Amino acid sequence: MTSSKNTSLFRSVDRITGGVLGLLALVSGGMVLLIVWHLLSGAWPAIEAGRLGDFFTDTKWQPGSQRDPQFGVVPMLVGSLLVTLLAVALALPMGLASAIFHRYYAPDFLEHWNRRIMELLIGVPAVIFGFWGLMVVVPAIVQLAPDTPGQSLLAGGIVLGLMILPLIALTSQAALQAVPAAQLQAAAGLGLGRARTIWSVALPAAKGGIITGILLSMARAVGETMAVVLVCGNVPQIPASLFDPIRPITSTIALEMGYATASHKALLFCAALILVLFTALLVGWCSFRRIKHDPGIGGA
Amino acid sequence: MTSLPQPRPRSPGSRWLDRTFAVAGALAAFLSLALFTWLIWDLVRLGLPRLSWDFLFGEVDDAGRAGGIAPLLVSTLWILLCCLVVAIPFGIGCALWLSEFVRRGSLVARLVTGGVDLLSSVPSIVFGLFGMVFFAQTLGMGFSILSGGLTLACMILPLLVRTTLTALESIPADLRPASAALGLTRTTSTVKVLLPAALPGIVAGITLGIARALSETAALLFTSGYATRMPGSFFDSGRALSVHIYDLALNVANGGPMASSSALVLLTLILVVNAVAVALSEHWLRRRHSFS
Numbered sequence: 001m002t003s004s005k006n007t008s009l010f011r012s013v014d015r016i017t018g019g020v021l022g023l024l025a026l027v028s029g030g031m032v033l034l035i036v037w038h039l040l041s042g043a044w045p046a047i048e049a050g051r052l053g054d055f056f057t058d059t060k061w062q063p064g065s066q067r068d069p070q071f072g073v074v075p076m077l078v079g080s081l082l083v084t085l086l087a088v089a090l091a092l093p094m095g096l097a098s099a100i101f102h103r104y105y106a107p108d109f110l111e112h113w114n115r116r117i118m119e120l121l122i123g124v125p126a127v128i129f130g131f132w133g134l135m136v137v138v139p140a141i142v143q144l145a146p147d148t149p150g151q152s153l154l155a156g157g158i159v160l161g162l163m164i165l166p167l168i169a170l171t172s173q174a175a176l177q178a179v180p181a182a183q184l185q186a187a188a189g190l191g192l193g194r195a196r197t198i199w200s201v202a203l204p205a206a207k208g209g210i211i212t213g214i215l216l217s218m219a220r221a222v223g224e225t226m227a228v229v230l231v232c233g234n235v236p237q238i239p240a241s242l243f244d245p246i247r248p249i250t251s252t253i254a255l256e257m258g259y260a261t262a263s264h265k266a267l268l269f270c271a272a273l274i275l276v277l278f279t280a281l282l283v284g285w286c287s288f289r290r291i292k293h294d295p296g297i298g299g300a
Numbered sequence: 301m302t303s304l305p306q307p308r309p310r311s312p313g314s315r316w317l318d319r320t321f322a323v324a325g326a327l328a329a330f331l332s333l334a335l336f337t338w339l340i341w342d343l344v345r346l347g348l349p350r351l352s353w354d355f356l357f358g359e360v361d362d363a364g365r366a367g368g369i370a371p372l373l374v375s376t377l378w379i380l381l382c383c384l385v386v387a388i389p390f391g392i393g394c395a396l397w398l399s400e401f402v403r404r405g406s407l408v409a410r411l412v413t414g415g416v417d418l419l420s421s422v423p424s425i426v427f428g429l430f431g432m433v434f435f436a437q438t439l440g441m442g443f444s445i446l447s448g449g450l451t452l453a454c455m456i457l458p459l460l461v462r463t464t465l466t467a468l469e470s471i472p473a474d475l476r477p478a479s480a481a482l483g484l485t486r487t488t489s490t491v492k493v494l495l496p497a498a499l500p501g502i503v504a505g506i507t508l509g510i511a512r513a514l515s516e517t518a519a520l521l522f523t524s525g526y527a528t529r530m531p532g533s534f535f536d537s538g539r540a541l542s543v544h545i546y547d548l549a550l551n552v553a554n555g556g557p558m559a560s561s562s563a564l565v566l567l568t569l570i571l572v573v574n575a576v577a578v579a580l581s582e583h584w585l586r587r588r589h590s591f592s
Contacts, residue, residue, distance in 0.1 A: 011485075014485050024389065024394050026412065027390060028415070028461060029413070032415050039430065101329045105326070114329065120571055123511045123571070124571075125517065128339075131559055162336075250518070257428075272425070275425075275426060284417075
């Protein structure tokens with residue numbers, strides 16, 4: 001019987017295709033394990049030598065010093081967190097207000113074009129933001145506060161904020177778009193004005209999607225290197241004011257990996273592990289929220 | 301403006317609130333566009349005077365303060381080529397497998413999806429570290445275009461998987477049973493029916509991946525190296541355009557003017573690629589609507 005022979009031939013073709021594709025998929029899915037494994041093995045010398053304690057208790061980062069080597073990661077952790085929070089604090093009001101405006105006040109074509117432009121701007125390279133910050137934002141800060149170096153927490157926050165602005169605007173817009181029309185009509189039926197409807201109906205309904213967007217942008221900001229390394233001043237300290245220079249974890253890795261050796265290098269890998277843990281938590285939280293609360297609202 | 305109905309505000313208070321919302325929103329919208337216009341205008345203002353034929357096709361001179369960017373453009377394109385040759389089969393293969401060959405929601409499918417999602421959360425500098433240890437040292441490729449390209453391939457992989465999955469999901473639902481009813485094997489139906497139907501979405505995803513790879517700097521710092529001469533093979537070290545901007549801004553005194561010109565070239569490249577991606581996905585959305 002040729003037909004049954006054909007069928008079994010076809011089946012085995014399917015099996016081969018499935019096998020090949022499955023292999024590609026397993027490699028893709030397992031890549032993250034390979035990365036974590038290599039980070040761990042890079043960090044192992046430091047963990048084994050019991051340096052992790054110094055890592056969190058030392059107050060300074062001077063790994064190259066012969067006399068008094070110190071390996072405190074805390075100032076850089078604080079730097080990363082502060083610059084990220086500042087960026088979100090600057091970008092969120094603007095992005096959200098702009099999304100509300102385009103959704104409920106502006107004419108349709110404006111919303112359409114704004115989305116297109118934001119989709120384009122989301123791709124502007126981080127190094128260009130950093131370079132522009134160095135050429136424009138830093139001198140502006142020096143003019144504002146003449147006694148400071150200009151390269152500071154504030155400069156980093158502004159540049160990072162500008163960088164995540166399109167992402168926040170787009171995710172907020174998508175979240176507002178997903179608010180069921182029936183809810184808005186019900187609000188109108190109750191005689192609520194436009195502003196009241198937005199404030200009491202649309203924003204609460206879109207809250208989940210907006211928060212997902214914020215978490216995604218935070219993950220992007222925390223992991224960003226190029227935008228901050230050029231404008232933050234790179235002094236590993238806990239800043240006392242907005243105008244003090246800081247040094248986020250990412251900058252430290254970028255600046256020191258080129259020449260680091262032995263335990264210094266292993267500690268940089270530890271720093272990278274902490275960074276990965278942080279962004280993985282943020283993104284994992286996002287996917288969890290998306291599954292649980294608002295299926296259908298896409299993130300980035 | 302959407303379906304939001306606008307009843308006449310009842311009280312002066314609510315009218316005042318409405319006006320405040322409108323003004324604040326318009327201001328924010330204007331300000332965010334103005335900031336980006338300022339950024340792009342600055343790049344054009346600083347970068348355009350130096351932009352010339354000699355700049356685009358000249359050798360790098362005096363650590364980048366003089367000369368052109370030809371070798372960097374070539375290195376960038378080679379890195380991109382390496383990246384795509386590896387990332388496209390893995391990305392599309394993974395998405396096809398997840399969408400057509402395993403049961404959705406099965407443990408292995410969830411594990412692979414979770415792994416890819418986690419991969420997308422890894423910061424680019426960490427990809428750089430990984431590439432340095434794995435590709436450059438363990439696999440012995442050294443600081444080379446190949447190491448850089450492979451590192452970038454890992455980085456854009458989640459993006460390709462996601463966009464391909466979305467494209468496959470938005471294929472009209474009746475195509476699958478229809479091709480099964482014709483007696484096509486899963487392989488034939490995937491290759492001849494589903495892939496062509498999803499192609500515009502996949503191409504849009506690849507275009508986004510290209511833009512992402514072009515703009516990446518941190519992952520290339522410790523993988524593809526700093527050499528500014530014309531690369532001779534994939535095992536040569538080659539500096540990408542984005543790394544060049546970083547180096548000029550941070551390490552080279554008076555590198556600013558040349559950095560702005562390089563930044564202008566890079567930005568133009570990326571905006572063009574991104575515009576193609578946006579146009580493709582809009583075109584594809586329209587086609588999908590005309591299907592149903």
